[in-house]
Structure formats: C-alpha cells, structure tokens
Amino acid sequence: MVDLPVRSVFAVGAALMGLGALYFAVRGLDAEGPRSRGLHVVTALVPTIAFGSYLAMALGVGVAEVPVRGGTLEVHWARYADWLFTTPLLLIALGLLVGADTETVFGAVAADAFMIVTGIAATLSGVRLYRYAWWGVSTVAFLLVLYYVFVALGRRARELGEATRETYGVLRGLVGVTWAGYPVWWLVGTAGVGLVPPPMEVLGFTFLDLVAKVGFGTVLLRSRAVADATDASGSDPSSGVSVD
Structure with missing residues (x-):
C-alpha cells in the first residue's frame, strides 16, 4: 500500500510532467x-508517457509487492514501463537532431531496452545476490548506451555546424549525468543496500525523471531554428554539411 507522502510526490510529478507535455505540444x-515536427512530437510524447505513469502510481496503480527474504519489497513497476518507452524516445530524439543513420539509432535503442529489462529483473529478483548480479548486467548495458551517445552519435554531431554541436553537447551531458544517477540511486535505495528510505527514494527518482525528460525537452527545443533550416535546405545551416 503506497502511503500518502509517496503518493503526494507522485501527484506532483504527474502535474509537472503534464505541464511539460502541454508546453512542448503547444x-x-x-x-x-x-x-522539426519529429523532434517536437518526441519531445512532447516523452513527458506525456511519464504523466500517465506518475498518475497511475499516485492513484495506487502500477505498484506490486515482491517477496524477498525477510519480508516484501514494494516495486513501482509503472516507472519501469515508463522508462521502457521514454528512454528509447530520448535516444531517437538525439538521432533526429544530428541526422544519424538508422543502424546507429537502432543499436542505441536496443542497448537501452536491454538495460531497462535487466533493471526490471534486478528489481523483481527475490534473492539479493541475484538483484546485484542483474544490476551489474544492466549497468554494463548502460555503459554501452553511453558509447552510442558520446561516441557514435557524438561523431555525427561533430560533422555539423556550431549551433547543432553546442545543443547536442548540452543534451549529451544531461543524459550522461542524469542517467548515471538512476543505477546509483537504485543501489542505495530499497532494492539495493537500503540506505535511502522509500519516500526519499521516490523523491530522488522523480527529480531525475523531471530533469531527464522535461529538462531534456526544454534544451532540445533550443535547436528548433537549426532543425527548421535543415528541413528547408537539406543541410545544417551553420556548416553546410548534409544531414540526410
């Protein structure tokens, strides 16, 4: 049973995600x-999905109790359902921004999906040793995602003009910092070593989600002028390099 303080955090998260989605849609x-339309659709869709997830958890849906040695563990599985859809969309947005090839974007999304699925396995495992083992596998997959963000997609970004490079650089740093916070926060939370109590754990994940989704979208829309000019001319306006 989700207590009132935790539900309140979920409710605030739902409200902020909803406002972000509405702003991006407008x-x-x-x-x-x-x-440009693709970037805006993805940007609005990410917090829209998160809004549904947080609303469900605020209403007591999307929560399950997993039996573990010594008791039960409350798992907010709706959050993982959210991540399974939104994190690939964020990577697709990065690919759209730099005009990456399909193979590179697919590789990033596949690594990301594997990261989330193994993270779910870590959370649902009833044996502590298994949880840590799955957490390790998920973290290795996360490092592969970072490879795509910093190296593969970053290489494409360096071929474009200054405006696009700067926007991608900010987004890359945002993804690197915020996404790295998830496995760390999981490890110190209730599913890991238990240093952080449930209300604080939920607050931390909510903060990370807001920065990773609404913050990402806010920065991404700064590239709108570049995207519009690219669509019109077939090249990056500040470099003349084709992005098709």
Missing part, C-alpha cells in the same frame, strides 16, 4: 519540416 503546433 510549442510544436507551428513546427516546419518533417525533422
């Missing part, structure tokens, strides 16, 4: 060109 109404 910003995208007059987007020009397929790439």
